[in-house]
Structures are given as structure tokens and as C-alpha cells.
Amino acid sequence: MIASLYAGISGLSANATAMTVIGDNIANVNTTAFKGNRSHFANILSTSLGGQSATGNVGRGVEFWGVNAQWTQGSIENSSNATDLAINGKGFFIVQDGTGANFYTRAGNFQFDKNGYLVNPDGLQLQGYEIDTAGNLGAVTSVYIPGERISPPSPTTEFNFDINLSAQAAVNSTYTTSQTVYDSLGNPIPLTFNFTKTALDTWSVTGQVPTGVGGPVTINGAAAMDIEFGPDGQMIAPNADVPVSITLANGAATPLAIRWDMYDGAGVSLGDITGYASASGTTFQYQNGFPAGTLRSISVSEEGVVTATYSNGEMTPMFQLALADFPSYDGLTKMGRNLYAESLASGQPLPGTAGTGRLGNISPSSLEMSNVDLAEEFVKPSALSRPTRASSPRATRSCRS
Helix, strand or coil, X not given: CHHHHHHHHHHHHHHXXXXXXXXXXXXXXXXXXXCCEEEEEEECCCECCCCCCHHHCECCCEEEEEEEECCCCCCEEECCCCCEEEEECECEEEEECCCCCEEEECCCECEECCCCEEECCCCCEEEEEEECCCCCEEEEEECECCCCCEEXXXXXXXXXXXXXXXXXXXXXXXXXXXEEEECCCCXXXXXXXXXXXXXXXXXXXEEECCCCCEEEEEECCECEEEEEECCCCEEEECCCCEEEEEEEXXXXXXXXXXXXXXXXXXXXXXXXXXXXXXXXXXXXXXXXCECCEEEEEEEECCCCEEEEEECCCCEEEEEEECEEECCCHHHCEEEEXXXXXXXXXXXXXXXXXXXXXXXXXXXXXXXXXXXXXXXXXXXXXXXXXXXCHHHCHHHHHHHXX
């Protein structure tokens, strides 16, 4: 009699623990990237009474056999925050505490702290590969982009125009065009070119900058340069790229040396300067310099590349997020606060970048939701409940009376 009571109590105890698991799932239905847990049960080793065969053994009840996380991906929900990130596929974000210990999470609700580090709500720093100026990945480190970061200026080293100089223009006719170039300090310099027709198929070009900026401007080593066209309106002279030199008066590197880009690397004319029988005009211009800029925004690509955008229009890749995969997700140690830690059962982390190996891609401006199915969780307890009173014969008779 006592043994039967103990067997029944084991069932109550196991099912009470299972109910706790269900309650935990329901409580975390809105937790970012939460993975629901499933209960497992096992029978307790049977006892043999009087030496019966194995088929005659008497069961001693049930025990709670543990839980395992359901690693199916939660739905991806859009967000208005550029640093909210979700992993679409396998993998974990790597975050680090102040001691240098690594933790792993699927919860990608990150933001920049006052020091410029990209952190989770607990202040753990997101890890990524630093990108150098050549675009190469360096060592894994904390993603760090301070708000006061300045994009340094870049002096203009080359420029070109798409210009037509009218073949119908009379000798001594002039055409003027200009564009802004930048010196080594990022100062904008209005550079003006004056074209004067000197013969049927020849124009002379000179350059100038405003008074006080500097001067003179030399083109191909002289104050003026001739541009000559063939019978098809294509430029035949000069027959190579032309250096333009500007003497400056503002303390920047002087003179400012710029290449007027007229030919490609194989020495073939780009066809940017023509002498057709249409009005003189400029349809396109290009130069590669820019002034200093301040940080305006941060964006993250599907490959996890964190790019800083500056007020001067420059977009500089700074980091590529580091993700980690594991041989066994079920072996990870749950640390709470949406964090997991490596263990012997999980195997060592396999770091990499988004979209490589088994690792998924990054969904920027998104968060992964909990994978708990609320309807399913509410159905589970009914299977553990005893029959209702309305289903018993006595309850039925009571209802009829």
C-alpha cells in the first residue's frame, strides 16, 4: 500500500516540475530570442517481488528526466532601431563582459553606450572583426565607434569633365566651367577653367582660383594648354593625362597636384572632351576629394558589416560582426539574461562571419522573437489534469436531478 502511494507521489512531483517548465515558457513568450523548453520523463527502475521474471516487475513511478531547449528560430520582427539585430539562421552573437569572458546570445537588442561601445542592455560589449583601411579583417574586438569620430579630409588627386566645345563657335569664343576641389586640410577650392577657341579645331584652356586662395594654376606645366580635335570631333591633343598644379596660400600642402583624367590605363581616350557641332556645355564632372566630416549614422548589412556614415558623404566599413556556432546547442550552459556560456558538453565555439559555413545572415533593424507557441503551452497542462467532475457518473446524475 505504501509503495503505491510513493509511485503516485512521484507522478505528482514530476508533473509539478513539468508545469513549472510550461509556466516558464509562458512567462517568456515576449522575451527576445527566448527558446522554449520541453520536459522529458523516465520510468523509475522497477522492483522484482518474489523473484518474478522481468515481465512481472512492479513499476515504482516516474521521474522528471530533464528539459531541453527547442532551438527552432523565432519569428523576425522589424524595428526602427538600426542597431537591433537578428540572426536569420544558425549562430550566436558574441558579447564580452569587463573581465574578458565571452558569452553568447541570440538577443540582438544592442545600442551604443556613452563611450561608443555597442552593448546589450546589461552593458556587455558586442564583438566583431575590425576592418582596416584596405578592407581586411583584423582580430576580434569590441565594436567601438565613438560619436565624436571625425572622417579626415582627402585632397583631390584627380578630376575630369564631360565637356563639348562647340565646333560651330567662332574663333575667340569662350566657354567657362568650374568645379570644387579640396586641399590637404579639406578646404574647398573653386577651380575655374576658361576655354578660348584659337583656331578651327583648337581651343586654349587656362585655370584660375579666387584671389586670396592662391595661384597661379598651371596645366601640363604651363599657364595655358591647347586642346585639338580631329575631323570626327574626338580629342587628338593632348594625348595623355594632364597634371594640374595649384599654388595655395592657406598653409595646406602646396602646390596641390591634381591629374586631369583624360585617358584610361591603356592610353585610350575616355571620350569625355569632344568638339561636336552642338552648343558648348558640361554634362558631368568628377573629383575624388572631400572635406572632413562628422559621424551621422551607423548601418549594419546582412553580412554584419558595421558602416559609419559621415556628413561629407563618406561611408566607412568599421567592423564585421563575429558570430559563433557550436557542435551541440543543447550542451550550452544557460546563464540567464538571454545569455549562454560554453561548456564541455557544447564543444568549443566555432567563430566566423555571417553567411559563412553554417552561420546565418544578419537581419538589421530587426529582433528575433520568442519561439514559444502560446496556444500549445496552454494545451499541455490539460493532458496532466484529472478528469473533470462533469465527466463522472455522479456529476452527471447530479446535473439531472
